[in-house]
Amino acid sequence: xxxxxxxxxxxxxxxxxxxxxxxxxxxxxxxxxxxxxxxxxxxxxxxxxxxxxxxxxxxxxxxxxxxxxxxxxxxxxxxxxxxxxxxxxxxxxxxxxxxxxxxxxxxxxxxxxxxxxxxxxxxxxxxxxxxxxxxxxxxxxxxxxxxxxxxxxxxxxxxxxxxxxxxxxxxxxxxxxxxxxxxxxxxxxxxxxxxxxxxxxxxxxxxxxxxxxxxxxxxxxxxxxxxxxxxxxxxxxxxxxxxxxxxxxxxxxxxxxxxxxxxxxxxxxxxxxxxxxxxxxxxxxxxxxxx
Amino acid sequence: xxxxxxxxxxxxxxxxxxxxxxxxxxxxxxxxxxxxxxxxxxxxxxxxxxxxxxxxxxxxxxxxxxxxxxxxxxxxxxxxxxxxxxxxxxxxxxxxxxxxxxxxxxxxxxxxxxxxxxxxxxxxxxxxxxxxxxxxxxxxxxxxxxxxxxxxxxxxxxxxxxxxxxxxxxxxxxxxxxxxxxxxxxxxxxxxxxxxxxxxxxxxxxxxxxxxxxxxxxxxxxxxxxxxxxxxxxxxxxxxxxxxxxxxxxxxxxxxxxxxxxxxxxxxxxxxxxxxxxxxxxxxxxxxxxxxxxxxxxxxxxxxxxxxxxxxxxxxxxxxxxxxxxxxxxxxxxxxxxxxxxxxxxxxxxxxxxxxxxxxxxxxxxxxxxxxxxxxxxxxxxxxxxxxxxxxxxxxxxxxxxxxxxxxxxxxxxxxxxxxxxxxxxxxxxxxxxxxxxxxxxxxxxxxxxxxxxxxxxxxxxxxxxxxxxxxxxxxxxxxxxxxxxxxxxxxxxxxxxxxxxxxxxxxxxxxxxxxxxxxxxxxxxxxxxxxxxxxxxxxxxxxxxxxxxxxxxxxxxxxxxxxxxxxxxxxxxxxxxxxxxxxxxxxxxxxxxxxxxxxxx
Numbered sequence: 007x008x009x010x011x012x013x014x015x016x017x018x019x020x021x022x023x024x025x026x027x028x029x030x031x032x033x034x035x036x037x038x039x040x041x042x043x044x045x046x047x048x049x050x051x052x053x054x055x056x057x058x059x060x061x062x063x064x065x066x067x068x069x070x071x072x073x074x075x076x077x078x079x080x081x082x083x084x085x086x087x088x089x090x091x092x093x094x095x096x097x098x099x100x101x102x103x104x105x106x107x108x109x110x111x112x113x114x115x116x117x118x119x120x121x122x123x124x125x126x127x128x129x130x131x132x133x134x135x136x137x138x139x140x141x142x143x144x145x146x147x148x149x150x151x152x153x154x155x156x157x158x159x160x161x162x163x164x165x166x167x168x169x170x171x172x173x174x175x176x177x178x179x180x181x182x183x184x185x186x187x188x189x190x191x192x193x194x195x196x197x198x199x200x201x202x203x204x205x206x207x208x209x210x211x212x213x214x215x216x217x218x219x220x221x222x223x224x225x226x227x228x229x230x231x232x233x234x235x236x237x238x239x240x241x242x243x244x245x246x247x248x249x250x251x252x253x254x255x256x257x258x259x260x261x262x263x264x265x266x267x268x269x270x271x272x273x274x275x276x277x278x279x280x281x282x283x284x285x286x287x288x289x290x291x292x293x294x295x296x297x
Numbered sequence: 298x299x300x301x302x303x304x305x306x307x308x309x310x311x312x313x314x315x316x317x318x319x320x321x322x323x324x325x326x327x328x329x330x331x332x333x334x335x336x337x338x339x340x341x342x343x344x345x346x347x348x349x350x351x352x353x354x355x356x357x358x359x360x361x362x363x364x365x366x367x368x369x370x371x372x373x374x375x376x377x378x379x380x381x382x383x384x385x386x387x388x389x390x391x392x393x394x395x396x397x398x399x400x401x402x403x404x405x406x407x408x409x410x411x412x413x414x415x416x417x418x419x420x421x422x423x424x425x426x427x428x429x430x431x432x433x434x435x436x437x438x439x440x441x442x443x444x445x446x447x448x449x450x451x452x453x454x455x456x457x458x459x460x461x462x463x464x465x466x467x468x469x470x471x472x473x474x475x476x477x478x479x480x481x482x483x484x485x486x487x488x489x490x491x492x493x494x495x496x497x498x499x500x501x502x503x504x505x506x507x508x509x510x511x512x513x514x515x516x517x518x519x520x521x522x523x524x525x526x527x528x529x530x531x532x533x534x535x536x537x538x539x540x541x542x543x544x545x546x547x548x549x550x551x552x553x554x555x556x557x558x559x560x561x562x563x564x565x566x567x568x569x570x571x572x573x574x575x576x577x578x579x580x581x582x583x584x585x586x587x588x589x590x591x592x593x594x595x596x597x598x599x600x601x602x603x604x605x606x607x608x609x610x611x612x613x614x615x616x617x618x619x620x621x622x623x624x625x626x627x628x629x630x631x632x633x634x635x636x637x638x639x640x641x642x643x644x645x646x647x648x649x650x651x652x653x654x655x656x657x658x659x660x661x662x663x664x665x666x667x668x669x670x671x672x673x674x675x676x677x678x679x680x681x682x683x684x685x686x687x688x689x690x691x692x693x694x695x696x697x698x699x700x701x702x703x704x705x706x707x708x709x710x711x712x713x714x715x716x717x718x719x720x721x722x723x724x725x726x727x728x729x730x731x732x733x734x735x736x737x738x739x740x741x742x743x744x745x746x747x748x749x750x751x752x753x754x755x756x757x758x759x760x761x762x763x764x765x766x767x768x769x770x771x772x773x774x775x776x777x778x779x780x781x782x783x784x785x786x787x788x789x790x791x792x793x794x795x796x797x798x799x800x801x802x803x804x805x806x807x808x809x810x811x812x813x814x815x816x817x818x819x820x821x822x823x824x825x826x827x828x829x830x831x832x833x834x835x836x837x838x839x840x841x842x843x844x845x846x847x848x849x850x851x852x853x854x855x856x857x858x859x860x861x862x863x864x865x866x867x868x869x870x871x872x873x874x875x876x877x878x879x880x881x882x883x884x885x886x887x888x889x890x891x892x893x894x895x896x897x898x899x
Contacts, residue, residue: 043427096610107606110550114598115592225431229435273432281421
């Protein structure tokens with residue numbers, strides 16, 4: 007029982023990271039109808055920037071964090087201008103191939119600049135954690151869960167209760183109509199990419215102290231986050247969060263009770279099971295093309 | 298019918314001589330290349346590069362099929378390549394079975410894995426396929442590295458044997474060249490086969506493909522499985538060529554290399570695949586310094602993918618082809634197009650279509666609610682109603698794009714309620730769309746040929762040849778009937794909106810349907826075009842074809858329709874002979890906006 011509680015806590019912590027990245031997937035998908043295959047690389051790049059600033063240059067943690075986020079905003083903007091925007095009138099296939107190209111480019115540029123050695127990043131807190139009854143609560147996991155809650159709450163408030171949020175929603179639902187109503191659609195899409203890059207970046211920096219900071223972390227996180235969006239129902243915000251948490255828990259239990267080397271395989275297994283038996287996910291509706 | 302037969306014969310004879318001579322020339326060139334591969338005294342380094350190019354190119358041909366022809370993505374080609382390579386490696390080095398057996402087994406395993414992967418995801422959109430193939434790729438790499446008792450883990454497999462006949466380096470290169478030539482021939486001619494045309498149709502417009510009688514899902518799975526098979530075959534030969542394989546040769550990065558090769562050369566043609574493969578094997582060899590910095594060379598590949606997609610979407614060969622095409626225009630047809638023959642269905646049931654209690658609810662919205670009507674054989678039947686009355690929904694349920702909530706649909710007294718769209722087309726349903734759905738990368742003729750190829754099309758009747766020539770004649774006849782035969786070789790994009798509509802009608806007519814569904818054919822046409830359309834519909838009706846038409850243009854409807862069914866708010870409010878229905882007070886009320894009198898409901 008104690009072990010189960012402990013695993014549940016760990017699973018939710020890691021699942022929160024998947025949820026954050028999945029949220030970035032969903033936002034870009036809703037705004038552009040394109041899955042951004044470089045979403046995971048946003049996390050990887052942010053973690054490396056953080057390592058450079060706080061470890062290599064020795065700058066204070068919070069300064070490094072803020073600067074890393076600024077860097078991610080820039081990455082998101084350049085990504086939009088260089089990868090999505092020129093192809094916005096083409097069908098989805100060229101666009102996803104371009105985002106895959108971007109993902110390869112980002113991962114291998116970092117590899118070329120920084121070398122293949124995985125890096126270690128310290129957690130935010132000096133205290134490693136607290137013992138609560140039978141469960142040991144690692145401080146970094148607590149931080150991840152707290153930040154995820156705050157970000158989800160912020161996003162809900164932003165989309166439902168601000169004019170800018172409404173404009174973003176309008177853009178994602180009908181670009182032509184939105185632009186006829188005077189909403190600057192290009193700027194809204196730019197904002198979506200920047201925000202998604204920030205979400206991915208925050209997730210990457212949060213998870214970095216738990217995993218090693220490595221070139222492969224982007225691809226791994228992206229796969230999990232994508233599986234999370236399918237579990238939750240493609241394009242559904244609440245679904246992405248719940249899917250992410252569920253996947254984190256499944257994976258943690260799988261690693262504990264089944265096999266550690268194949269830990270990353272559980273996401274794939276769950277993904278395929280959902281695709282076969284419930285492709286619309288937990289919350290999604292079956293989509294049909296209109297004739 | 299006799300006209301069709303007479304016209305078909307000479308054309309068939311001419312077409313037969315052409316491809317046969319072409320195949321002979323191709324075989325001679327391939328044989329020469331194989332002989333050259335065996336007897337030219339290459340050194341080992343060049344030999345390696347050539348074997349690598351040939352085996353990679355076979356795998357890249359797979360991407361030509363799945364991505365170029367069928368428009369589906371595969372980011373796991375290196376995994377299928379690896380399956381073939383490991384089969385040959387483990388088979389010859391550990392199990393000591395013959396090279397050929399191991400090669401066939403490897404290709405077979407790749408084929409089965411590809412089919413399974415495709416079957417589980419291809420019903421869904423391309424995003425899923427992209428992510429699932431990435432996942433599959435990563436799982437396979439995990440297995441290769443971690444299942445050490447079988448795969449030898451990261452150490453890989455050495456001492457891979459070659460067949461005795463091709464044991465020398467030069468001999469094996471000869472084998473690879475022969476395999477490359479054979480696979481290249483198949484992939485080159487695939488677009489001219491029924492399967493290849495279906496793949497192109499699916500890539501261009503899935504919905505139109507399905508109502509033209511193509512089983513979209515099966516075609517996609519076939520393309521994906523074929524791609525995996527070619528990956529496995531290339532991988533098996535690769536293992537024989539290099540006698541050592543290890544997991545890193547079949548990683549996700551290599552899948553991206555395959556993709557870049559296909560995109561760079563031009564994904565639509567095997568020639569492009571060969572150009573791309575050769576370039577991306579030779580270039581990195583000449584720029585070896587790039588490989589000294591880990592990551593740099595893949596970073597450049599990633600950037601290259603973005604740049605190619607943006608600036609040269611058809612690749613090098615596609616770019617060259619636009620110039621070659623101007624030089625090599627196809628010869629015009631020698632004979633005039635035959636007359637269009639429409640053979641009425643054989644069943645004697647008085648109604649062609651029988652709809653009973655048909656309902657379609659979207660959540661709480663009852664778009665169609667218990668509608669019944671029957672379409673008399675040989676009549677022109679109109680389905681009308683104000684906006685939002687459920688006309689198009691009815692049509693979409695009839696053609697199988699929506700599953701009905703309740704009710705029964707019978708075509709020729711044959712229940713089609715549970716059939717998917719392509720099976721309804723095979724049963725005799727033809728349709729057009731309100732927003733035109735043509736295969737936009739093809740010529741007018743190619744579009745109509747796909748319609749003519751409909752399963753269950755009885756023309757030409759059983760005893761005449763049903764080869765490609767007959768299909769072309771049939772398509773030309775249909776284009777001639779709508780008045781566009783003279784431009785049959787022109788690409789779809791060069792036709793006006795009105796003409797595109799006519800081509801869509803010709804595509805449906807070429808399939809010789811029992812019932813033709815026309816979804817607002819007059820929408821977006823100018824007044825001259827509307828007059829032409831009216832004439833065309835009358836000529837179709839004169840040939841005895843049953844038509845169910847939806848339109849807003851009351852002048853058109855009252856002119857061509859003999860029977861009318863009127864819908865309002867998803868319910869049938871009138872049904873009967875055209876003139877009477879148009880005088881019905883409920884119908885007038887529905888159109889002019891007064892409250893209909895409930896007591897008068899039909």
